[in-house]
Amino acid sequence: MFRKFDIRIPFLLALNLLYVFIISTVNSELAPYVCLMLPAVFIVAPALFLGFGGMLFVVGVTAFFAEATTPVRTGMTAFVWLLAAFWIHGWRYRFKTLDSLGIMGVSQAANLVIILVFAVFMKGDGAGFMQYALRLGADMLASAAVLAFCAKFTVSLPVSIMGALGLDITVSEGD
Amino acid sequence: MALRKFTAVRNIAIFAGVLAACLLAPAVVRHYTGKAFEEFRAPLDAIPSQLNDLEKFWDLRMNYSKSELIEVGRDLARLNAGYAIKLTENEALKSRVESLEKILSLPGEEKFKMEVARVARRDINAWWQHLIIRKGAAHGIREGYAVIYGGGVVGRVVKANTYTSVVELVSSRGFRMAAHFLGEDRPVIYQGAGSLSFQDARGEVRDVPADLKASTLKPLQLVTSPLAGSFPDGILIGDVIDLTLEPDGIFRSGTVRLPRTLGGVREVAVLIPVSDLMEE
Known part of the structure; x- marks a missing residue:
């Protein structure tokens, strides 16, 4: 990982921080009616395009930035995100062609699993289980709808930007 | 291999x-x-x-054209002039109260100093309801301080970073405080209802004396009580639109309708106790 400088690592980290900025702003305007939870946006592209160490660094740092104010133990969010990134990284060859359906499928699956894990670990704010489930369900539905539109975009964007700079970025071959 | x-x-x-x-x-x-x-x-x-x-x-x-901006500026100047007169009246009343307190040897009333802050971000989901404001410990803000706005109570500071602070909203399930109804002395308990989907923010009120009644046409106004400690007396929390008798038959409980403007608040005021300022 340290033998030569990989420009993709700071590039994908910068893109992820921009996504944190955008999603925070959108959620701030949509509050209190719905909250978009899109951890897959920060995980899928680094897991596909980076080597193992680069993926660990980018996803780990983004997890701390995105959830620095979470009531969960610091590190728990990074733990869950890294597990999801590890799983996607192991299966990255299946998405070599970067087809829309495949990318959307893996993004939706990762998003759903991460949110459900948080739903189990985090104490709800609702007055009872029904209110908690209703609120969580509404947020998950809205998040899935938005992810259906933006999943492929968040994977093609780094390819497009790097292509415009004359650099090729494809699914990572080795670690 | x-x-x-x-x-x-x-x-x-x-x-x-x-x-x-x-x-x-x-x-x-x-x-x-x-x-x-x-x-x-x-x-x-x-x-x-x-x-x-x-x-x-x-x-x-x-x-906006220059003339439109001049008109708005002129209207604002009239408003400011009205407020300046009210401020002068306020100062005169304050000095009168202070001199009366001196004569009667009463303890002073001013307990809080206001620190106005802009809301940087709203973070409301199924797990927490927070506002992030653009002032923090560097401006004298500490955990536990009350936060209000023009429409009433906003919440309480739960974390004070150097230049930003996290405020737990009054509608959050973890927010609880002593309150009373306007025109009533008897204390009641207010607690946020928590995250609701596609609804306006609400709260709950408990331990209400059985002789009190509320309805949509004649709501009761719930305000802060000095028993809460961090909040001064009389700041609006919300309107109680229904009260139902508890099974014990002694107290009532009901729903508190919080102000609609709470969801879009842009500027808040953090109440810093004067005693904390004097210690520093």
Whole structure:
């Protein structure tokens, strides 16, 4: 990982921080009616395009930035995100062609699993289980709808930007 | 072949180490890591808010003619003149109260100083209801301080970083305080209803004396009680629109309708106790 400088690592980290900025702003305007939870946006592209160490660094740092104010133990969010990134990284060859359906499928699956894990670990704010489930369900539905539109975009964007700079970025071959 | 095996084992070992560090790092390491990232993250919250202010400035500059802006400025000047007169009256009343307190040897009333702050971000989901404001410990804000706005109570400061603070909203399930109805002395308990989907924010009121009644046509106004400690007396919390008798038959409980403007509040005031300022 340290033998030569990989420009993709700071590039994908910068893109992820921009996504944190955008999603925070959108959620701030949509509050209190719905909250978009899109951890897959920060995980899928680094897991596909980076080597193992680069993926660990980018996803780990983004997890701390995105959830620095979470009531969960610091590190728990990074733990869950890294597990999801590890799983996607192991299966990255299946998405070599970067087809829309495949990318959307893996993004939706990762998003759903991460949110459900948080739903189990985090104490709800609702007055009872029904209110908690209703609120969580509404947020998950809205998040899935938005992810259906933006999943492929968040994977093609780094390819497009790097292509415009004359650099090729494809699914990572080795670690 | 051997190299590939070694690489795979090395990767898994690094990964397991990082996971273990995330989960099992000592509390001190987690505390300082969390704090460091919060401070790094603070500009991510403050910058969109400041860009919003800049956008409003350019919107006014580009989309309104000079004469329109002059008219608005003139109307604001009239409003300001009215407020300046009220401020003068206020000062006169305050000095009268102070002189009466001196004569009667009564303790002073002014307990709080207001620190106005802009809301940088709203963070409301199924797990928590927070506002991030653009002032923090550097401005004298500490955990537990009350936060209000023009429409009433906003919440309480739960975390004060250097330049930003996290405020738990009055509609949050974890927010609870002593209150009373306007025109009534008897204390009641207010608690937020928590995250609701596609509904306006609400709260609950408990331990209401059985002789009190409320309805949509004649709601009771719920205000803060000095028993709460961090809040002064008489700040609006919301309207109680229904009260039902508890099974014990002694008290009533009901729903508190919080002001609609709470969801879109842009500026808040943090109440800093005067005693804390004097200690510093």
